[in-house]
Amino acid sequence: xxxxxxxxxxxxxxxxxxxxxxxxxxxxxxxxxxxxxxxxxxxxxxxxxxxxxxxxxxxxxxxxxxxxxxxxxxxxxxxxxxxxxxxxxxxxxxxxxxxxxxxxxxxxxxxx
Amino acid sequence: xxxxxxxxxxxxxxxxxxxxxxxxxxxxxxxxxxxxxxxxxxxxxxxxxxxxxxxxxxxxxxxxxxxxxxxxxxxxxxxxxxxxxxxxxxxxxxxxxxxxxxxxxxxxxxxxxxx
Numbered sequence: 001x002x003x004x005x006x007x008x009x010x011x012x013x014x015x016x017x018x019x020x021x022x023x024x025x026x027x028x029x030x031x032x033x034x035x036x037x038x039x040x041x042x043x044x045x046x047x048x049x050x051x052x053x054x055x056x057x058x059x060x061x062x063x064x065x066x067x068x069x070x071x072x073x074x075x076x077x078x079x080x081x082x083x084x085x086x087x088x089x090x091x092x093x094x095x096x097x098x099x100x101x102x103x104x105x106x107x108x109x110x111x112x
Numbered sequence: 113x114x115x116x117x118x119x120x121x122x123x124x125x126x127x128x129x130x131x132x133x134x135x136x137x138x139x140x141x142x143x144x145x146x147x148x149x150x151x152x153x154x155x156x157x158x159x160x161x162x163x164x165x166x167x168x169x170x171x172x173x174x175x176x177x178x179x180x181x182x183x184x185x186x187x188x189x190x191x192x193x194x195x196x197x198x199x200x201x202x203x204x205x206x207x208x209x210x211x212x213x214x215x216x217x218x219x220x221x222x223x224x225x226x227x
Contacts, residue, residue, distance in 0.1 A: 044203060
């Protein structure tokens with residue numbers, strides 16, 4: 001059974017720092033992996049999607065990597081800003097039916 | 113930018129009552145999903161829907177739950193007889209296809225409180 005773990009559960013850093021959020025999964029037979037952002041009272045916003053055949057994806061200050069063989073993904077945020085404060089979730093899809101299996105998230109606080 | 117719309121944002125109901133949660137997916141999307149998140153817990157998959165039928169459902173999605181696309185725009189989740197443990201944030205999502213390159217687009221959620 002696929003299990004997704006995110007470390008750390010919470011992270012607080014000063015503005016401007018680069019940071020890395022970690023996601024691990026137990027079954028490497030994934031279809032894709034997505035990183036989401038969750039803001040209080042709002043929905044889940046997909047940030048980056050990495051297909052199982054890819055190693056990384058970039059969008060602006062965000063870079064996500066995938067090492068399927070070791071069951072790990074990282075989300076790198078460069079030059080963090082207070083607006084980046086949110087909970088970041090990773091989720092893996094085991095098949096094309098989009099039954100996503102989710103991590104518990106990392107709550108990120110960027111201090112001005 | 114197109115978005116998934118969910119109504120209501122909050123729903124309070126008595127145990128045993130029926131509730132219908134409503135969603136308007138992005139107009140050209142073909143795949144629809146419901147997820148839920150109990151407070152303090154992980155997001156959980158409930159059901160996926162394509163071509164007017166359920167394509168997959170989780171063990172959570174028992175006979176108390178049903179989904180429907182009553183017209184060309186709405187996608188609903190019905191809970192027939194709510195239980196206390198149904199209290200959660202329910203998220204609707206849609207995607208254009210089930211391809212590995214397709215992101216899921218989520219609504220803002222309906223917070224369901226069962227008293």
